[in-house]
Amino acid sequence: MPVALFLVSCGSEPEEKRSFAVPSNLCGTGVPASALDPVLPRSGETLTMRDRSKGVGNTYCRVIVDDHLALSVFSEWKDDPSVRRVALSNPYADLAKYESDDGTYMWSELGGAQRIPCPVAAEDHPELNQLFVRVMIYNENVKDATAAKELLLAYGTAVAASPECTGRA
Numbered sequence: 001m002p003v004a005l006f007l008v009s010c011g012s013e014p015e016e017k018r019s020f021a022v023p024s025n026l027c028g029t030g031v032p033a034s035a036l037d038p039v040l041p042r043s044g045e046t047l048t049m050r051d052r053s054k055g056v057g058n059t060y061c062r063v064i065v066d067d068h069l070a071l072s073v074f075s076e077w078k079d080d081p082s083v084r085r086v087a088l089s090n091p092y093a094d095l096a097k098y099e100s101d102d103g104t105y106m107w108s109e110l111g112g113a114q115r116i117p118c119p120v121a122a123e124d125h126p127e128l129n130q131l132f133v134r135v136m137i138y139n140e141n142v143k144d145a146t147a148a149k150e151l152l153l154a155y156g157t158a159v160a161a162s163p164e165c166t167g168r169a
Helices: 033-039 083-087 145-160
Strands: 047-053 058-065 068-078 105-108 111-116 130-137
Touching: 033 145, 068 083, 068 145, 083 105, 083 111, 083 130, 105 145, 111 145, 130 145
Parallel strands: none
Antiparallel strands: 047 058, 058 068, 068 130, 105 111, 111 130
């Protein structure tokens, strides 16, 4: 009696591949590609960025991969220095799972919020004198709190070092 032999391959799923290059900025704000890479989809054809504004304190930048929102970053002026309140202001994601020892930022697997120094621009906003940045990650395949924290800190550092915040051109 002939014996049929069936081979089943384990772990031979097709390798995901990106056709887009990981950028080194978020709508013009320099952020290392190494901070963006872990939070972007592992596959995709195109990456586009759309912004409503680039001004410090009024930034809203969206990163879209293959017509799907992958992440957003914001900078916004607030009159309350509570990073917890800003982190919890988004009704769709709890960004307050972890908190820094100094209380200036909070994050989760879905992004985070950080209060950053911006002394030059704060002079123009006496009633709203606290600058915050927020990162929101919409890619459901990314659940990496460390990657979210690294992106938040990289973006916050870049905004704080901008000419608008430091006065240096």
